[in-house]
Amino acid sequence: MIVLGLTGSIGMGKSTVAAMFADEGVPVFDADAAVHRLQGPGGGVVAAIAAAFPGTTGADGVDRAALGQAVLGDPAALARLEEIVHPAVAAERAAFLADHATAPLVVLDVPLLFETGGERHCDRVAIVSAGEAVQRARVLARPGMTPARLDAILARQLPDAQKRARADIVIPTDGSLGDTRAVVRRMIAGLRSGALA
Numbered sequence: 168m169i170v171l172g173l174t175g176s177i178g179m180g181k182s183t184v185a186a187m188f189a190d191e192g193v194p195v196f197d198a199d200a201a202v203h204r205l206q207g208p209g210g211g212v213v214a215a216i217a218a219a220f221p222g223t224t225g226a227d228g229v230d231r232a233a234l235g236q237a238v239l240g241d242p243a244a245l246a247r248l249e250e251i252v253h254p255a256v257a258a259e260r261a262a263f264l265a266d267h268a269t270a271p272l273v274v275l276d277v278p279l280l281f282e283t284g285g286e287r288h289c290d291r292v293a294i295v296s297a298g299e300a301v302q303r304a305r306v307l308a309r310p311g312m313t314p315a316r317l318d319a320i321l322a323r324q325l326p327d328a329q330k331r332a333r334a335d336i337v338i339p340t341d342g343s344l345g346d347t348r349a350v351v352r353r354m355i356a357g358l359r360s361g362a363l364a
């Protein structure tokens with residue numbers, strides 16, 4: 168089995184490209200969705216987060232806005248949160264890999280793959296990337312997004328150029344969805360045949 172990590176900065180098209188892999192029959196593990204499930208109502212990390220960060224949880228699970236206030240900008244607090252969340256995500260990832268043990272190729276969709284050391288679980292890493300102007304236009308078109316908010320998020324993510332340098336494969340998303348889908352199909356064929364492995 169080849170484990171392909173898929174990552175990219177905000178608005179680069181990672182979710183869209185992950186869906187393209189799924190459309191082609193490749194099993195996709197969505198790390199962000201796993202974190203949301205674990206932090207949601209009855210989720211596996213809610214009690215530990217309630218104990219470590221009092222006042223950030225309630226009947227609906229974790230209040231991510233409150234938790235973000237408590238940890239973003241405080242590296243020691245973020246490290247404590249990661250000590251709670253990452254082992255739980257690792258268990259979900261292991262279950263996903265066991266469920267798909269016979270698949271020739273699986274994708275781990277992880278927004279902060281490089282930032283959280285997730286590359287060590289991957290045989291290959293692909294990054295989605297577009298020019299900065301395209302990225303900004305996409306993100307600023309989202310409801311509630313402002314240039315200041317976008318800049319604050321970008322400041323906490325590894326810059327796109329560094330992600331590209333560390334990835335094995337770059338999936339450009341400046342062009343049409345059809346162009347990107349064609350790249351994804353070629354990549355899957357290459358990985359499955361061993362040409363890119």
Ligand SMILES: CC(C)(COP(=O)(O)OP(=O)(O)OC[C@H]1O[C@@H](n2cnc3c(N)ncnc32)[C@H](O)[C@@H]1O)[C@@H](O)C(=O)NCCC(=O)NCCS
Pocket residue numbers: 198199202231232234235238239245248249252256279282283320323324
């Ligand atoms: C801190 C939390 C509650 C903030 O949630 P919220 O929905 O408000 O914002 P979001 O998740 O979009 O994060 C906002 C920005 O914070 C930065 N950030 C979040 N978690 C991390 C992290 N572990 N390391 C570095 N930066 C981070 C990112 O740049 C992100 O773009 C949430 O991100 C969280 O629970 N993070 C810890 C779990 C984790 O490591 N997740 C990511 C990989 S599995």
Ligand SMILES: Nc1ncnc2c1ncn2[C@@H]1O[C@H](COP(=O)(O)OP(=O)(O)OP(=O)(O)O)[C@@H](O)[C@H]1O
Pocket residue numbers: 175176177178179180181182183184278305339340341342343344345347
């Ligand atoms: N060639 C392309 N490839 C991918 N996305 C494209 C392309 N052309 C246009 N788009 C659009 O760009 C947007 C990218 O959003 P998407 O949610 O996939 O990004 P993301 O990187 O997952 O973002 P975030 O990190 O904020 O969740 C979508 O609206 C998508 O339709």
